[in-house]
Amino acid sequence: MEIHEMKEGNKLSITLSGRLDTITAPDLENKLNSSLENINELIFDFSALSYLSSAGLRVLLSAQKRMNRQGSLVIHGVNETIMEIFEATGFTDILKIE
Numbered sequence: 001m002e003i004h005e006m007k008e009g010n011k012l013s014i015t016l017s018g019r020l021d022t023i024t025a026p027d028l029e030n031k032l033n034s035s036l037e038n039i040n041e042l043i044f045d046f047s048a049l050s051y052l053s054s055a056g057l058r059v060l061l062s063a064q065k066r067m068n069r070q071g072s073l074v075i076h077g078v079n080e081t082i083m084e085i086f087e088a089t090g091f092t093d094i095l096k097i098e
Contacts, residue, residue, distance in 0.1 A: 001016060001017065001018035001019055001020055001021075001027065001028075001049075002016070002017045002018055003015075003027065003028060003031055004016075004017075005031065005035060007035070007039075010038060010039055010040045010041060010071070011039070011040075011041040011042075011043070012035055012036070012039045012041070012042050012043070013043045013044075014028075014031070014032075014043070014044050014045070015044075015045040015047075016028070016044065016045070016046060016048065016049045017048035017049065017050075018048070018049070018050060018051075019049075019050055019051040019052075019053075020049060020051065020052050020053065020055075020056035020059070021051060021052075021053040021055060021056060022053055022055040024056075025053070025055035025056050025058065025059045028056070028059050029059045029062070032059070032062075032063050032066075036063075036066060036067075036070070039067075039070060039071065040070055040071030040072070041071050041072055041074075042063065042067050042071070042072070042073045042074070043073075043074050043075075043076065044073070044074070044075045044076065045076050045077050046075055046076065046077045046078045046079070046082055047076070047077030047079070048077075049077075049079070049082060050081075051081075052082050052085050057085070057089060057091060060075075060091070060095065061091075064094060064095060072096070073095065073096065074096045074097075074098055075095055075096065075097045076098050078097055083097070
């Protein structure tokens with residue numbers, strides 16, 4: 001998985017490509033832990049994400065909980081496969097997906 005990060009003031013955009021799974025989820029978690037200080041808008045671009053595992057869902061849930069205290073989290077570019085995972089796990093009720 002590749003993580004591309006762009007910061008503009010209090011806004012952080014993260015583009016993920018590849019697979020967010022057990023092997024790569026800790027990389028995203030570490031990136032978020034070091035990057036979310038003073039961020040009130042977190043945007044994920046999933047248009048190049050091909051796979052999402054339960055480990056990836058855990059990282060997203062943790063990010064959502066933190067952003068509930070700091071601001072907002074939005075996910076863009078979700079393909080049909082990833083959307084099915086979000087729907088099956090109830091994450092469509094937790095995350096803002098556009």
